Amino acid sequence: MDDLENRLRRALERREPPASFRARVYSARARRAEVPRRRIWLGWAAAFASLVAVGGGVAWQHERNIQERAAGEVARQKLELALKITKTKLRDIGRQIESVQENN
Amino acid sequence: MLTALHPATRTFEGALEAHEAMVFSLAYHFLRDASAAEEVAQDVFLELYRHLDTLASDAHVAFWLRRVTCNRSIDYARRRKYRPVIALHDVPEPCISGEPGDLLLNRRIQEIIASLPEKPRIVMVLRYQEDLMPEEIAEVLGMPVRTVKSHLQRSLALLREKFGNG
Amino acid sequence: MKFGALFICLSIAAAQDIHLPPGLERLADKASEVVDVTLDASMLQLAVRFLPDKDPDSARVKRLVNGLSGIYVRSFEFEKPGEYSASDVEALRSQARTPGWSRIAGVRSRKKGENAEVFIKSEGGKISGLMILAAEPKQLTFVSISGFIRPEDLPELGGHFGIPKMEQDSKSGREDN
Numbered sequence: 260m261d262d263l264e265n266r267l268r269r270a271l272e273r274r275e276p277p278a279s280f281r282a283r284v285y286s287a288r289a290r291r292a293e294v295p296r297r298r299i300w301l302g303w304a305a306a307f308a309s310l311v312a313v314g315g316g317v318a319w320q321h322e323r324n325i326q327e328r329a330a331g332e333v334a335r336q337k338l339e340l341a342l343k344i345t346k347t348k349l350r351d352i353g354r355q356i357e358s359v360q361e362n363n
Numbered sequence: 364m365l366t367a368l369h370p371a372t373r374t375f376e377g378a379l380e381a382h383e384a385m386v387f388s389l390a391y392h393f394l395r396d397a398s399a400a401e402e403v404a405q406d407v408f409l410e411l412y413r414h415l416d417t418l419a420s421d422a423h424v425a426f427w428l429r430r431v432t433c434n435r436s437i438d439y440a441r442r443r444k445y446r447p448v449i450a451l452h453d454v455p456e457p458c459i460s461g462e463p464g465d466l467l468l469n470r471r472i473q474e475i476i477a478s479l480p481e482k483p484r485i486v487m488v489l490r491y492q493e494d495l496m497p498e499e500i501a502e503v504l505g506m507p508v509r510t511v512k513s514h515l516q517r518s519l520a521l522l523r524e525k526f527g528n529g
Numbered sequence: 530m531k532f533g534a535l536f537i538c539l540s541i542a543a544a545q546d547i548h549l550p551p552g553l554e555r556l557a558d559k560a561s562e563v564v565d566v567t568l569d570a571s572m573l574q575l576a577v578r579f580l581p582d583k584d585p586d587s588a589r590v591k592r593l594v595n596g597l598s599g600i601y602v603r604s605f606e607f608e609k610p611g612e613y614s615a616s617d618v619e620a621l622r623s624q625a626r627t628p629g630w631s632r633i634a635g636v637r638s639r640k641k642g643e644n645a646e647v648f649i650k651s652e653g654g655k656i657s658g659l660m661i662l663a664a665e666p667k668q669l670t671f672v673s674i675s676g677f678i679r680p681e682d683l684p685e686l687g688g689h690f691g692i693p694k695m696e697q698d699s700k701s702g703r704e705d706n
Contacts, residue, residue, distance in 0.1 A: 263519065263522060263523060263526065264491070264519075266468065266469075266472060267472060267487070267490075267491040267522070268491050268492075268494070269469060270468070270469040270470075270472035270473050270476075270491075271388075271392050271472075271473070271476070271487075271488060271491040271492040272388075272492065273384045273385060273388040273492060274384065274387070274388050274391065275383075275384050275387070276383055276384065276387035276400075276401060276404060277397070277401065277565050277567070279566075279567070280383060280387065280401060280404065280405070281379060281380070281383065283401075283405055283572065284379060284383075284405050284408045284409070286571070286572065286575055287405055287409055287571070288375075288408075288409060288412050290571065327575075328579070330575060331575050331576065331578055331579035332579055334568065334572045334573075334575045334576035334579065335576045335577075335579040335580060337566045337568055337572075337576065338568060338573065338576040338577070338590070338594065338600070340564065340566060340602070341566045341568065341600045341602045341672070342590065342600075344564065344566075344602050344604060344670065344672060345600075345602070345661065345672050345674065348645065348661050348663050348670060348672060349647070349661065351645065351663070352634060352636055352645045352647060352661075352663070355636040355638070355645070356634065356636055359636070395551040396549070396551050397549070397551075397553075397554050398549055398567060401567070466555070466558055466559075470555055477551075
C-alpha cells in the first residue's frame with residue numbers, strides 16, 4: 260500500500276450525515292409507508308381474528324406517533340432556528356440601512 | 364444464518380443507525396454535494412424499508428445498501444445532468460506538504476475524484492471509502508473484475524501524474 | 530414605488546432549485562460553529578404541526594410557512610478572520626444570478642469588513658423567494674427561503690426591515706465606508 264492510497268483513504272473517509280438526517284428518514288417513512296403498511300395489515304386482518312388486527316394496528320399507530328413526534332420536534336426546532344437567524348440578519352441589515360440614511 | 368446476524372440491523376432503525384454514514388458518504392463522495400447526497404441517502408433508506416424483509420443477513424443489508432446507493436447516485440447525477448464541479452485540467456497542481464490529514468490536500472484529492480467519469484469515480488469511492496477489494500466492487504456494481512481493476516489502475520495513474528509522485 | 534407594494538396579492542410558491550456550492554461543505558471543517566438547516570416543504574408542514582397551538586406567535590409562523598416550499602440556512606462561525614474566501618461568497622451569490630432574482634438591498638462596511646445583501650425572486654410580479662447573504666470577518670451566513678411570502682407575514686421575517694428605505698438603497702448600492 261503506497262502513500263497515495265493512504266491519502267485517498269483519508270480524503271474519502273466516511274462522514275456523518277447532518278444531525279437531522281435520521282429524523283427526515285423517519286418522517287418520510289411515516290408518510291410513504293402508510294399505503295403498503297395498510298395493505299399488509301389488511302392481509303393479516305383477513306387471516307387472523309379482528310382482535311389481532313386491532314391490537315397490531317394500535318401498536319403500529321403508537322410506534323408511528325412516537326417517531327413522527329420526534330421528527331416533528333426536530334423539524335420545529337429547526338424552523339424556529341432558521342426563522343430566528345433570518346430575523347436577526349434582516350433586522351441588522353435594516354438597522355444599518357437606517358443608520359446610513361440618518362447620517363445622510 | 365440467524366446466529367451470525369447483528370441484532371441491531373435486523374430492524375430498520377438499527378440498519379439506519381449502523382449504515383447511515385456509509386450510505387451518505389458514498390453518495391457525498393460521488394456527487395460532492397451534501398444536499399444531493401442527503402436526498403439520495405433518504406431514498407435509499409426508504410427503499411431499504413420496503414426490502415428489509417428480503418435481506419437475510421447484516422452482510423446482505425450492507426451489500427444491498429452499497430449497490431442501491433451506487434445506482435441511485437449515478438441515476439441522480441444523470442437525471443440532474445450533474446457535471447464534475449471542477450474539470451480535471453482546472454485542478455491546480457497540489458503542493459504536497461506531507462502532513463497527514465491535510466485538509467487542502469484532501470480537498471484536492473476529492474476534486475480530482477469528482478472530475479473522473481462516473482464508473483471510475485464510483486469504483487474509486489468504493490475502493491477507498493469502503494476499502495472493498497476489486498472482486499467485491501465488481502459484485503456491487505455488477506461489472507467484470509478486470510474492468511474494476513482497469514478503472515482503479517487508470518485512476519491511480521492519473522492521480523500519481525497529477526501529484527507528481529510515484 | 531413603495532417596496533411593500535411588491536408584496537401585494539402574491540399567490541404562488543414556486544420552488545427554488547437550491548444547489549448549494551459543494552465547496553461550502555469544506556467551510557464546515559474550518560468553522561468553530563455551524564448551523565445547517567434544510568427544511569423542504571414536507572418538513573415545514575411537519576414542523577408547523579408541532580408548534581404550540583395556543584401561542585399567538587405560532588399562528589403567525591404557521592401562516593408564513595403555509596406558503597413556503599423550503600428554507601435553507603447555512604451559517605459558519607470561525608475562530609479567526611480569513612477562513613472563507615471571496616470565491617465562497619461569490620459561489621453563494623451566484624445562486625441569485627438566475628433569472629427572476631434581483632438584489633433589493635446591500636450594506637457594506639469596509640471598516641468592519643462586513644457585507645450583507647438581500648435578494649428576492651419575482652415571477653410575474655410575485656415574490657417566490659428571498660435570499661440573504663451576510664459576510665462578516667468571522668461569520669458567513671446564507672439564508673434562502675423559497676415560496677410565497679405575503680406582505681402581512683413579513684413581520685415574521687424580521688419586521689419590515691426598513692423596506693420603504695430599501696428601495697432607495699437598492700438603487701444607490703449604498704455603502705457605509
